[in-house]
Amino acid sequence: MSSDELYQLACNADKEDRLAPFRDRFYKPDPDLVYLDGNSLGRLLLKTSDQLAEMAHDQWGEKLIESWNQHWYDMPLRLGNKIAPLIGASEGEVIMADNTSTNLYKLAHGALRFQAGRTKVVSDTLNFPTDLYILQGILKDAGPQYELVLAGTKDDIHPDLEELDQLIDNNTALVVLSLVTFKSGYLYDLEKITRLAHTRGALILWDLSHAAGAVPVGLNEAGADLAVGCSYKYLNGGPGSPAFLYVREDLRPKIHSPVQGWFGEENPFRFGLQYTAACSVRKYLSGTPPILSLGATEPGIDILAEAGLENLRNKSVRQSEYLLKLLHEKLVPLGFSPGSPENSDRRGSHVAIRHPRAYQICQALIHPEPGNPRIIPDFRDPDIIRVGITPLYTTYTELYIAVSRIRDIMQNKVYLKFPEERKTVT
Ligand SMILES: Cc1ncc(COP(=O)(O)O)c(C=O)c1O
Numbered sequence: 001m002s003s004d005e006l007y008q009l010a011c012n013a014d015k016e017d018r019l020a021p022f023r024d025r026f027y028k029p030d031p032d033l034v035y036l037d038g039n040s041l042g043r044l045l046l047k048t049s050d051q052l053a054e055m056a057h058d059q060w061g062e063k064l065i066e067s068w069n070q071h072w073y074d075m076p077l078r079l080g081n082k083i084a085p086l087i088g089a090s091e092g093e094v095i096m097a098d099n100t101s102t103n104l105y106k107l108a109h110g111a112l113r114f115q116a117g118r119t120k121v122v123s124d125t126l127n128f129p130t131d132l133y134i135l136q137g138i139l140k141d142a143g144p145q146y147e148l149v150l151a152g153t154k155d156d157i158h159p160d161l162e163e164l165d166q167l168i169d170n171n172t173a174l175v176v177l178s179l180v181t182f183k184s185g186y187l188y189d190l191e192k193i194t195r196l197a198h199t200r201g202a203l204i205l206w207d208l209s210h211a212a213g214a215v216p217v218g219l220n221e222a223g224a225d226l227a228v229g230c231s232y233k234y235l236n237g238g239p240g241s242p243a244f245l246y247v248r249e250d251l252r253p254k255i256h257s258p259v260q261g262w263f264g265e266e267n268p269f270r271f272g273l274q275y276t277a278a279c280s281v282r283k284y285l286s287g288t289p290p291i292l293s294l295g296a297t298e299p300g301i302d303i304l305a306e307a308g309l310e311n312l313r314n315k316s317v318r319q320s321e322y323l324l325k326l327l328h329e330k331l332v333p334l335g336f337s338p339g340s341p342e343n344s345d346r347r348g349s350h351v352a353i354r355h356p357r358a359y360q361i362c363q364a365l366i367h368p369e370p371g372n373p374r375i376i377p378d379f380r381d382p383d384i385i386r387v388g389i390t391p392l393y394t395t396y397t398e399l400y401i402a403v404s405r406i407r408d409i410m411q412n413k414v415y416l417k418f419p420e421e422r423k424t425v426t
Pocket of ligand 1: 099100101102128130131178182207209230243
């Protein structure tokens with residue numbers, strides 16, 4: 001296809017896009033900025049700004065401590081109940097708390113204690129490092145008989161499912177996987193892998209950070225045991241916004257948090273000296289929730305429900321397929337290669353584009369010479385330009401512009417103007 005035809009495809013798709021009006025609900029001080037990093041930090045919703053101002057002035061400023069009863073105390077559970085339908089969970093199974101790492105610690109620790117006698121935890125080499133670090137810490141404290149084993153990958157895109165199958169055995173206490181892997185965007189078959197874990201007597205804990213709000217997730221339908229995830233990516237909750245956790249209802253009496261803070265206590269304001277865990281999912285709270293950050297997540301959760309996850313997924317798949325087409329036709333001849341599954345059923349909502357000079361190319365995209373658009377993707381070590389597709393605000397034309405600009409940067413060797421040395425946050 002010629003460049004003109006590919007561009008026309010994008011223009012037509014944007015015109016037909018029923019989700020297009022949602023783009024106007026986001027703050028866009030530079031209307032020409034192409035932001036392809038919503039899978040790392042979602043854009044700011046206009047409503048979130050208002051909500052933060054209202055919480056600061058009305059709730060904190062005017063009502064002061066009265067707001068705990070009126071607005072704040074129930075907020076972690078109330079927002080958890082709003083996230084629940086987005087991940088296929090039921091009311092009372094999800095709560096917002098802490099960050100993903102801490103939630104993973106609490107649930108993995110609780111799961112290992114429940115599965116006493118089994119000493120193996122299984123994950124994969126595509127998992128986000130914090131998950132592995134947290135597990136390593138838990139297992140170090142649990143004793144030398146405990147081990148973490150990782151299924152590998154043959155192509156850095158797909159996990160080795162045969163190896164995963166072999167590793168999960170009758171000594172496996174817990175399987176911990178990211179439903180959508182952070183680099184390649186591989187999307188696990190939630191039901192199949194949950195069933196595999198269960199047939200060997202293992203529990204499964206899914207990290208939904210790259211899945212929540214991006215792909216339909218059916219935790220209850222799959223019988224999944226535990227899950228965690230962040231709210232600053234597709235949920236547009238803002239930098240460092242609190243995470244969420246899910247515990248299947250029947251497991252709640254069996255899985256205990258090792259962080260027995262007062263917000264998870266049955267009656268925190270009785271100030272008893274002996275801890276009794278709350279009966280509800282509130283038992284997984286630790287200390288005082290970060291109320292302003294928590295409140296800022298609500299508009300991002302609401303807008304996903306309003307747009308409808310099926311609609312968002314359909315657009316995300318169409319956009320990823322369009323991007324892969326551009327990649328094959330325009331970038332592969334210049335030495336780039338796809339770093340994500342080609343099969344849409346097994347891909348989340350981002351596409352990895354690989355090139356040995358990826359870091360410098362990303363810098364050239366972010367810091368353009370005058371007259372060129374500014375484009376913000378993600379760089380992921382060692383060679384990935386990660387393009388996040390956020391159907392609430394990503395347009396087809398933006399994808400076309402991004403690929404054209406990458407071509408230009410390659411063909412005119414613009415990337416050579418940028419050092420190979422990485423900044424602290426990439
Ligand atoms: C899959 C996954 N898990 C966990 C995290 C880290 O979560 P947190 O910083 O909330 O602990 C990230 C961060 O990007 C992630 O992508």
